[in-house]
Amino acid sequence: MERALTTDESIEELTKLYLQEQDERRRWESLVAVAAHELRHPLHLMRLALARYFPRGDERGREVMERYVDRMSRVVSDLADLIRLDRDELPLQLSWIDIAEMLREVVDAYVADAATRRVKLTLDGVVTPRWLKADEQRLLQVLSNVLDNALKFTPVGGTVLVKLTGDSQAVEINVRDTGRGISPDALPHVFDLFEGAATSPGLGIGLTVAKRIVELHKGSIAVRSDGIDCGTEVAITLPAEVASTALVARKLFSSART
Numbered sequence: 001m002e003r004a005l006t007t008d009e010s011i012e013e014l015t016k017l018y019l020q021e022q023d024e025r026r027r028w029e030s031l032v033a034v035a036a037h038e039l040r041h042p043l044h045l046m047r048l049a050l051a052r053y054f055p056r057g058d059e060r061g062r063e064v065m066e067r068y069v070d071r072m073s074r075v076v077s078d079l080a081d082l083i084r085l086d087r088d089e090l091p092l093q094l095s096w097i098d099i100a101e102m103l104r105e106v107v108d109a110y111v112a113d114a115a116t117r118r119v120k121l122t123l124d125g126v127v128t129p130r131w132l133k134a135d136e137q138r139l140l141q142v143l144s145n146v147l148d149n150a151l152k153f154t155p156v157g158g159t160v161l162v163k164l165t166g167d168s169q170a171v172e173i174n175v176r177d178t179g180r181g182i183s184p185d186a187l188p189h190v191f192d193l194f195e196g197a198a199t200s201p202g203l204g205i206g207l208t209v210a211k212r213i214v215e216l217h218k219g220s221i222a223v224r225s226d227g228i229d230c231g232t233e234v235a236i237t238l239p240a241e242v243a244s245t246a247l248v249a250r251k252l253f254s255s256a257r258t
Contacts, residue, residue: 039076043069067113074144078209081141082193085212092135092216099171099238100126100164102136106143107162110151118156125164130171132240138213142221145206146175146234153179153232170219171240176233182225190223214238 046069054062084090107123114121150160158178165172182190193208207223214221219238225231 142210150177173236181230
């Protein structure tokens, strides 16, 4: 018969297990950080090679290759950011931004990709400026990850609709696609890096990073789907602060000059 552990021995055993787990976590974080760092250099060389060696007259083919390199670069950046988020080392650089203008720019950047995939990409609700305080680059990262997923999982002939709604308290960005959808079993795990990859292959780490960045902005993100082949909707809600008239005037004047 085995002897029961004393309280001190139990605490010592639990402490040992905790330290082992922390050590394994640090090794995993270091591995991912090193991988992300090492991958950036060959990606940079690939970008230079495209610019230097791609045959003239084949700009369309070069655009496609550049989009693939950009997508790989985003994955590498997401990996590095995931480690920084886990360590609470990803500070936000907040400034006043017009989310309507940002959405127009993001959608315009994906028009060529959507056309290549023969998917209809449309934008709604961006007629008037809507101001909020956010980290512009991080918010661009979130929107790019969500839109990239929507286009990736929408078949030929499908549609992706980006819509902006809201009031003085909050704005909501909806990205709805007619793609393959998500099963009810997988839906609760789409933001979980490991379970999400197992239950819904292909989502990658983009949604995991997007959720953490949105939460840093004191917002929320939700994914809805009625099941396989029923499409997916991603809803991002962000708090909207009231921008002063003088600030809006300066922003509009600055945009007009550029």
